[in-house]
Amino acid sequence: MxxxxxxxxxxxxxxxxxxxxxxxxxxxxxxxxxxxxxxxxxxxxxxxxxxxxxxxxxxxxxxxxxxxxxxxxxxxxxxxxxxxxxxxxxxxxxxxxxxxxxxxxxxxxxxxxxxxxxxxGGYKTYRASVRKTIEEQCSQLDLMVISGLTGTGKTEIIKQLQLADEQVIDLERLANHRGSLLGAEPDRPQPSQKYFESLLAQNISGFSSKKVTWVESESNKIGNIHCPEALWLKMKTAKMIEVTVDINVRVKFLLAQYPHMTASPELLKEKINLLHHLYGKKQIKEWCAMIDESDWEDFVQSLLEKHYDPSYRRAINNKQRTEVAQYELTALNESSIAELVQKLVE
Known part of the structure; x- marks a missing residue:
């Protein structure tokens, strides 16, 4: 039977x-x-x-x-x-x-x-459960945002916290994007908005409100993915730590993190040209000349000073976060990040 x-x-x-x-x-x-x-x-x-x-x-x-x-x-x-x-x-x-x-x-x-x-109820039942999980869980999270200028190792800190069995929301991993103009991952398309939310709901479904949940500071859009409103509102008012790193260290770190960009100068110039409405033809021409000359360190430093850092500071000023600590790193390597993570979890 x-x-x-x-x-x-x-x-x-x-x-x-x-x-x-x-x-x-x-x-x-x-x-x-x-x-x-x-x-x-x-x-x-x-x-x-x-x-x-x-x-x-x-x-x-x-x-x-x-x-x-x-x-x-x-x-x-x-x-x-x-x-x-x-x-x-x-x-x-x-x-x-x-x-x-x-x-x-x-x-x-x-x-x-x-x-x-x-x-x-099939998929419709499942989809409703995803929305419910995100709404209910995000409202209860004890969120701690890891903040800092571009190239301060925030993503690596998040990864180390996860290895330390901390509650972590790695938005960039879930979205397959590093969350900036140059953040697209080569040969790794972003998920749909709905599947991103499915992955997020799976990620946070078992989190305890009695433990800190770590998340990297992001805008409300990561590539083509929108951060769900419930999480975004929580991030805007969450507690925050800030990581600071000397700009020369940041430049070298970013060049090591984005080898696919320096290997594809024409693609990089296409992306830089998307900023013409913000900085005008003269600045775009200067950046493209640096790319053509493979003047990578000067290019990255100029892009940080004129685009990324001012954008970050404007974004931070629009949030109501409470900074609870600031940490200065003199190097961005595995041991320095592990040492910082140890301080964070103590």
């Missing part, structure tokens, strides 16, 4: 062997439960075709053709992806609304003998 399909509104990946998203690839790409695999019962082209037939021609014909396509795709998924799963396999399945697509897959998997569960 086959197992009945179970229905749940509680989404805890730890309770299941695997999470299967049966929506189309484009739906999955926009957002999905982190860690889920995509086994679409209809691909994008098939889904569009069935929808068109249903609306414009004959709903019954659409259902018959849809059933044939779904059956073939589920068969392929079992043969290619699930054939080696053992009898204790317990998948959690969802589609857009917890309807026909997820139940089609779930029914067959349960007939095999696997304990199969479907998310009630």
């Amino acid at each position: 086959s197992r009945p399909v179970e229905i749940t509104s509680e989404i805890d990946p730890a309770n299941y062997s695997e999470i299967i998203d049966v929506r189309s690839p484009s739906e999955f790409l926009e957002d999905h439960i982190p860690g889920a695999i995509n086994l679409p019962v209809l691909n994008d082209k098939e889904r569009a075709m069935i929808g068109t037939i249903y609306k414009q021609e004959n709903p019954f014909q659409a259902k018959k053709l849809g059933a044939a396509l779904v059956s073939a795709n589920i068969s392929r998924a079992i043969k290619n992806n699930l054939i080696h799963r053992d009898k204790d396999y317990q998948p959690l399945i969802y589609c857009w609304r917890g309807g026909q697509r997820s139940m089609s897959m779930a029914t067959i998997l349960s007939r095999i003998g696997w304990k199969t569960t479907v998310i009630e």
Whole structure:
């Protein structure tokens, strides 16, 4: 006798062997439960075709053709992806609304003998849980913002705090972007806004309000990603520590951190030209000349002094944070950052 399909509104990946998203690839790409695999019962082209037939021609014909396509795709998924799963396999399945697509897959998997569960309300239920987690968790966080001019090692401090088992929100890692004009990561596209929020919700879901949560100072936009309002409002009024570093040390540190920029001078000039409306043709021409001459240290120092540092100071003045400490680093290396992190967690 086959197992009945179970229905749940509680989404805890730890309770299941695997999470299967049966929506189309484009739906999955926009957002999905982190860690889920995509086994679409209809691909994008098939889904569009069935929808068109249903609306414009004959709903019954659409259902018959849809059933044939779904059956073939589920068969392929079992043969290619699930054939080696053992009898204790317990998948959690969802589609857009917890309807026909997820139940089609779930029914067959349960007939095999696997304990199969479907998310009630599907992705819509999951998406609501993401928004709720961000709203509720962010309001309760004891947030400490790590602030400092560009090139003061804030990201490395965040990484070291995470290694020390501190509660950390690494926004740049989640957004795949370093949060500035030159912050795009080579060959690593940014996630969609919704998937960024999924990753953020996963990140903070287990955080305790009784412990400090560390976050790097960012603007409300990281590349193409917007910081959710609940977190952004919390960051604007949070406690803050500031890290200061001599500009010569910062210049050398940034050159070591951005080798892909000095290796692609034409791309770098394209990005610099985006600042023409702020600084005019003369300044842009000076920066481009430094790039052409590979005068990297002077270029970076000029960009810091004329663009990044003034922008940072303006942003800080628009926030209502309470500075609780200031730390000066004479070097930016693993040992100096580890020493600072030790002071922060004591």
